[in-house]
Amino acid sequence: MQSKPTTIKEIARILNISPSSVSRGLHDHPSIGAVTREKIKQLAKSLNYEPNKAAILFQKGKTYTIGVILPELSEHFFSIAISAIEDEAIKKNYTVIFAQSHDRYELEVKLVEKMKNQRVDGLLVSISKDTSNFDHFEKLNSFNIPIVFFDRIPPFKNVHYVACSLETATVKAVNYLLRKGHRSIGMINGPNTLYASAERKDGYKQAITFNRLKFDPSLIVNCDLTEQGTIDAVEKFLNHKRKPTAIVAFNDYVALFLIKYLKKLNVVHNFDIVSYANLPIISYLDHSPIASVEQYPYLQGQKAINILLDLIHSPNVKHQAYYNTIVDADLIINDVSA
Amino acid sequence: MQSKPTTIKEIARILNISPSSVSRGLHDHPSIGAVTREKIKQLAKSLNYEPNKAAILFQKGKTYTIGVILPELSEHFFSIAISAIEDEAIKKNYTVIFAQSHDRYELEVKLVEKMKNQRVDGLLVSISKDTSNFDHFEKLNSFNIPIVFFDRIPPFKNVHYVACSLETATVKAVNYLLRKGHRSIGMINGPNTLYASAERKDGYKQAITFNRLKFDPSLIVNCDLTEQGTIDAVEKFLNHKRKPTAIVAFNDYVALFLIKYLKKLNVVHNFDIVSYANLPIISYLDHSPIASVEQYPYLQGQKAINILLDLIHSPNVKHQAYYNTIVDADLIINDVSA
């Protein structure tokens, strides 16, 4: 025996009124009398009425669904960010669908297309690390689907985004190392396609020059964020004429690769390491980074979806202004000896 | 300018045929001639026609959506499992919505209700660790919404589920420790509400008695899987008259807590540790578990959703038989000295 869910029609039939009145009654429309309204609501409750979402979606042409595209769910940052997105969405009665680009541009393009076909009301995106072309996002404009980028954002301002000021954070990080006496600081940076890479570089430069030191570009090396890429980067430092005594790693995963390799070479104690992400797991390492930049994924996710919902609900005016939201990043000190 | 998406009606109007013919043409219905069919398909393609999913859902009374409820997305196991679910869903043109119970029973109940109201076609569930009442799942039966449990499953057989044989895995783990010469092996088990706890216990007992050793129940202690709970558990071992030389931890997170605490007490080298989950991060620890049980989350997720899709597509017969799928778990040896 499968029970058919209750419909508005059935309530109308039982109460001998029209379906439209039931609909209006349930929505507190002023043209329905208080008595009728209460009768409707009571019966609806007792019959366990739940609006058929599919019918509403169809009728309104909205899906109350927002899409999320991010590189890797198993990265701690994103798993937390999406938790925030989900929490907020549930509150506002939106449904979230998500997909992973696995950091591949072509997959990202396909997913954006998929999301469009799913008729999402809006999109939250953290771009893949080899995305340098953004046409697939621009297409959505003509369909009036707003996009908010978060964390991994495109390198221009005329989009909505939420991100950390990694530049400021990097200044803090480098300053911290300088205060600890380091004079040659290496940086393992990400690919140049990432805006975050530029920010880290700028922050590094800024801190160095502000402290009246000479900026040496060869102390910043790019890396594809894989384990092998990290090893290649480290090698450059080890062979450097001004061998660094401290290293700023692109994120905690890179830091892990880095530490593993340095341990293998038995030189891990020659380096102070600072990283980004502040993974909880990091504190369990023996030789962990002495500091890590916390990027507040939950907060970022929260802000991003709230901006998106705002865009969805705002009238169809072309936004001249873009939301460019910066979340403060903090340097978390793990160094017990500090 | 916002383009309205192309509809069947419009294609029909342009081609001077009826909407129903267009629909049938697109679905290769035999009653549409080959010429007309091709004309329809070509025009549809050139107009970038995409079926309005909302309309189809509404019409068919199906949502092509499956719900996933799991305890914590930031747990590596689940983030991998849901990746598998998502991958399979995309292939079959299903949409996945998910929610986290954060290991709380009341939240889980609400989420199940939410999913029901969203009219999901089916549900994939990994139950929270303090769920001992299963009425909220039984309600879904009358709505004909199939459920497949995975990993964290209820303690009875008359449901569909996919899980590891943790019993077998535990036998392997304990045998491994016994072969390494350990004669007093502690186990930090989970709450008794979890079926997985019973399995671990049984496996432990089985390995011990099979090796003609005496089973000492006080060497198995329950734990709520928090850091403090783990510390409390360890304390019992440290004060035990037959102080264990090896410990089987409930999972890698517990192992982390455990190792951290033992390090603090400077006794970490007195113990061999075996754990479950095989977190990638574990290998970066200095003193990591010498072995870990791999539960193949991707495979479990894959099997679970395929079973669910099977149930969804199968005719409305009451299944007398239940899918009780066991995925083999393997003991992965990390011990370099082994």
Added chain:
DNA sequence: CAAAATTAATCAAACGTTTGCGTTGTTTTC
């Protein structure tokens, strides 16, 4: 060659909800 079968398409209803407009009565206003 009439009857039956086949082919190719159309018609109309249906899914559940929302909403602009119209229709009743009843009450207020000057």
Added chain:
DNA sequence: GAAAACAACGCAAACGTTTGATTAATTTTG
């Protein structure tokens, strides 16, 4: 006391797609 205002509800269309029933034209069959 007639006109205007209002309160409370019903009617019907609309959203896009699918599908059972129907029709019309063509072909096959005995």
